[in-house]
Amino acid sequence: MRNSFFSWQNKLKYSPFFQKAFLTLNLSPDFPGLLNIELTNACNLKCVFCPRLSSNREIGFIKKSLFEKIIKELGVEGPIEVLWLMKDGESLLHPQIIELIKIAAAGKAAKRLELYTNGLLLNQSMSQKLINSGLDVLNISLDALDERTYLKLKGVDAYQQVVLNVKRMAGLKKKMKAGKPFLVVKMLETKEVRGQKGKFLKTWLGIADGVVIQKPHKWEGSVQVDPGSRVSSDSGSLSRYPCNLPWLSPAVNWDGKVTSCCVNFQDNELIMGDLNRQSLKQIFQGEKYRQLRRAHLDQDLVKWPTCARCRYWQQFPDMSRRLRKISQEK
Ligand code: SF4
Numbered sequence: 001m002r003n004s005f006f007s008w009q010n011k012l013k014y015s016p017f018f019q020k021a022f023l024t025l026n027l028s029p030d031f032p033g034l035l036n037i038e039l040t041n042a043c044n045l046k047c048v049f050c051p052r053l054s055s056n057r058e059i060g061f062i063k064k065s066l067f068e069k070i071i072k073e074l075g076v077e078g079p080i081e082v083l084w085l086m087k088d089g090e091s092l093l094h095p096q097i098i099e100l101i102k103i104a105a106a107g108k109a110a111k112r113l114e115l116y117t118n119g120l121l122l123n124q125s126m127s128q129k130l131i132n133s134g135l136d137v138l139n140i141s142l143d144a145l146d147e148r149t150y151l152k153l154k155g156v157d158a159y160q161q162v163v164l165n166v167k168r169m170a171g172l173k174k175k176m177k178a179g180k181p182f183l184v185v186k187m188l189e190t191k192e193v194r195g196q197k198g199k200f201l202k203t204w205l206g207i208a209d210g211v212v213i214q215k216p217h218k219w220e221g222s223v224q225v226d227p228g229s230r231v232s233s234d235s236g237s238l239s240r241y242p243c244n245l246p247w248l249s250p251a252v253n254w255d256g257k258v259t260s261c262c263v264n265f266q267d268n269e270l271i272m273g274d275l276n277r278q279s280l281k282q283i284f285q286g287e288k289y290r291q292l293r294r295a296h297l298d299q300d301l302v303k304w305p306t307c308a309r310c311r312y313w314q315q316f317p318d319m320s321r322r323l324r325k326i327s328q329e330k
Contacts, residue, residue, distance in 0.1 A: 016317055023319050027247040029293065029326060031077050031281055035110075036251035036262045037070060038062065038087030039094040045118050046155030047143070049188060049216050052088045055265045061094050062254040066275060067103065070252060073280050074109035083110035087251050088265050092121040098129045105134025112136045115181075120158055122165035124172070131169075131178045138181040139212070140166055143188050145196050145203065153192055170207050184210040217312055241320050242296035243313035246289065250280075258283050260292060263312045270306050293327055 026033030040061045041052060074080055083104060085091055094100065104113055115130075119140040122130075130138060142162060144150035150159035170183055185208040187193060187200050197213050204211045245261040252258055256275040257267070264270045272292070273283030283289065295301055297320070301308040 020317055020319070023244055023248070023316065024322055026081060027244060027319060027322060027326060029247060029285065029289075031080075031284055032248060032250050033081050034084075034249040035074070035080055035082075035280075036084045036087045036249070037067065038089065038252060038254045039067075039085055039091040039097065039100060040254055041087065041089040042093050043088075043090045043118075044093065044120055044156070045090070045158075048153055048155070049190060051265045055088065057088075057253070057265070057267050058255070059089075060254045062100075062256075064096055064100065064103075066256050067100055070275060070280065071104050071107035071109045075107040077281060078110060079108050080110045082112045082114060084114045084116065084262070086116045087253065087262055089254075090118055090121070091115055092117050092126065098133050101130070101133040101135050114139065116141065118154070119162040119165050120156075122162075122169055124168060127165070127169040127172050128176075130181060131173060131176055133181075135181040137184060138169075139184045139186055140169075140208075141186045141188070142166070142204075143186070143190070144193060145187075145200055149192050153190060166204075167207060182210065183208045184212055186212045186214065188216045189213055190216055217315075240299055241313075241318040242293075242299070242323055243307065243310070244316045244319055244323070245313070246293050246296060247323060247326070250284065252280075260289075260307075261312070263310060264306055266306070268306055269304060293323075297324060297327060 040059075041055070041057060042059050042061070043050075043052060046053065074083065085101065085104065091097060101113070101115070104110070113135055114137040115135055116139045119142070122140070140162070142150075143153055144159060147157065147159040150162075151157045166183075166185060172178075173183065185204040187197075189197065193200070200213065201211050243261075245263075249262070250258050250260060250272065251262040251264070252275060258272045258275060258280065260270045260272055270292075272288050273286060275283070278286075292304060292307075295304050296307070307313075
């Protein structure tokens with residue numbers, strides 16, 4: 001029942017009609033509708049499709065006091081639609097992970113609280129704590145159907161361990177009669193697993209609450225993925241329209257710096273402000289954000305080379321009319 005609900009929900013989620021309706025309601029120059037908070041950019045895997053190894057950022061962990069400050073603001077201004085407690089690293093490595101999830105859930109920061117993990121640290125105790133934490137959705141990135149492919153793609157021989165962890169988590173949920181977190185198993189459709197979509201769905205649909213298969217992308221050209229991917233095109237002749245994310249979905253790095261989107265993994269021109277000194281609202285309504293939005297509307301990205309190289313904006317429909325309207329109203 002839940003599986004079919006999820007696939008129905010997903011079809012809606014990725015349908016152009018739903019995307020446009022969602023964006024119309026949530027695009028805003030006033031406050032974000034979606035947010036990533038990075039708990040850490042440390043990781044225990046070395047995935048070939050992840051850009052973090054070429055990042056110029058220091059490795060670190062968010063301080064509880066800073067996290068509480070952000071959640072408090074979201075509670076006052078929000079709740080936002082979705083809060084993802086992750087960005088460039090493995091969130092379960094944060095020593096206070098369960099405490100932070102509980103703070104976010106109690107603070108009514110978002111209508112949906114999600115976590116992405118590689119599942120390696122999802123032992124029995126962690127699984128039980130996550131089930132009782134208030135988390136709404138737990139996404140586990142598996143990305144392979146066998147040990148050899150997993151090792152090749154993710155750099156560590158941990159396939160069997162993660163499979164065991166996911167199955168135990170699903171079993172515990174049943175045993176504890178827990179509706180949450182909604183358990184999603186994910187696979188990136190790299191060339192190594194091409195043709196295995198059906199097998200992946202069949203393997204996991206009876207176990208997890210949902211299964212998602214996503215196209216990889218090139219992280220502004222930093223990662224070489226299969227060129228057949230929908231968002232990995234390097235074509236120079238793209239007819240470009242504004243990226244929606246500067247009006248929708250910033251990301252907070254573990255050190256409090258706010259970047260325009262979760263795609264930006266560097267310390268660069270897309271750092272819009274610092275939550276140690278400013279509020280999220282001040283940053284989102286600030287001069288630097290205004291300049292970035294104007295550059296996207298004018299398609300003049302010379303001062304924003306990361307956006308100029310990026311192709312992630314293609315994942316979303318052209319909302320330029322709406323963006324111009326809400327930007328003029330300001
Ligand atoms: S164009 Fe790319 S890098 Fe720039 S804001 Fe959009 S998603 Fe982020």
